[in-house]
Amino acid sequence: MSKLRKQSKKKIVAGLIGAGAASILFSGLLLYDWKMDKDSADSLESRHELELLEIKKQLVSEQKDSKTGYVIVHDIPAGTLIKDTDVRAVKVPQGQAPVNLISELDEIAGSVTKIELKAGTSLTAAMLYEEEPTPDDLRNREISVISRPSLLNSGDMIDVRIQFPTGQDYIVLSKKKVHDLEGATMWMTLTEAEILTLSSAMVDAYLHKASLYSLTYVEPEFQDRAIPTYPANEEVLTLIESNPNIVDLAEQALSTQLRSSLERVLSEPSSSNYMVSESIEEGLARTNDNRNPTWNNALGEQADSGNSLLNSSNDEETIWKDSNTGIGLEGGTE
Secondary structure, X not given: OHHHHHHHHHXXXXXXXXXXXXXXXXXXXXXXXXXXXXXXHHHHHHHHHHHHHHHHHHHHHHHHHOEEXXXXXXXXXXXXXXXXXXXXXXXXXXXXXXXOEOOOHHHOOOEEEOOOEOOOXXXXXXXXXXXXXXXXXXXXXXXXXXXXXXXXXXXXXXXXXXXXXXXXXXXXXXXXXXXEEEOOEEEEEEOHHHHHHHHHHHHHHHHOOOEEEEEEOOOOOOOOOOOOOOXXXXXXXXXXXXXXXXXXXXXXXXXXXXXXXXXXXXXXXXXXXXXXXXXXXXXXXXXXXXXXXXXXXXXXXXXXXXXXXXXXHHHHHXXXXXXXXXXXXXXXXX
């Protein structure tokens, strides 16, 4: 019995020793694993701190070398005048800044957008153009004698042209903005020279059965203004000078022509897709046929008056040349 107890005690002791050894081994493994995790965490934290420090250094360096720019704070359509409240200043890294980045607010004030700009867009010189200063002789002009495209809208840029029955076609006014539009009437701003040129063209159109019409620009923000090619007629200018009322006479006649054309188009059943202005040949033929004799006689008298002034001037010039030629010949004979 005692022998059995001794063996049991030995087994118990051996079991306890084994359990203790296993506990010590397990504890050692746990301690080692914890130590490894701690070292890994410390290493990761140190690496993160180094990366954060590097990022801070990079940001400081970029801010030091960055350029000041301006971005749009809200969407702006093309052709809009930029105001100070439409932009805000930002810092753009040197490596990311466009070459033509606008860095001064003075470069933006008074400029007009070439294209539509979305909020957050950095402004560059290529996106804007400067609005021309307002001349002292700029005036608002209401015009009802120009045939217009059916799709013309307020704010469009147009060229005003004149076409003669011979096929000759000239630019009278170039890249003029239509500020307002109502029926066949449009409002534009013209300088004194443009007003006189348009007056000459209106009288020309009435005297010579020509037609005044307009064409719109496709991309006005990118297209340069056309060069006016219409030569103001000296005869017409003389006629205007001798009787300024002839401009009103011609404008009234051309306006009546356009109004008659509009009413005729509106009365036709298939006028939904019809242009406001009729063809040049038809309009001229109908207008000239419908002019009353009194009006034609009055205009003829004004034209004869202008022609007589020109002929008188030409006769005087011829006499002067002949007299000078005679003097030159006599001097040569002597």
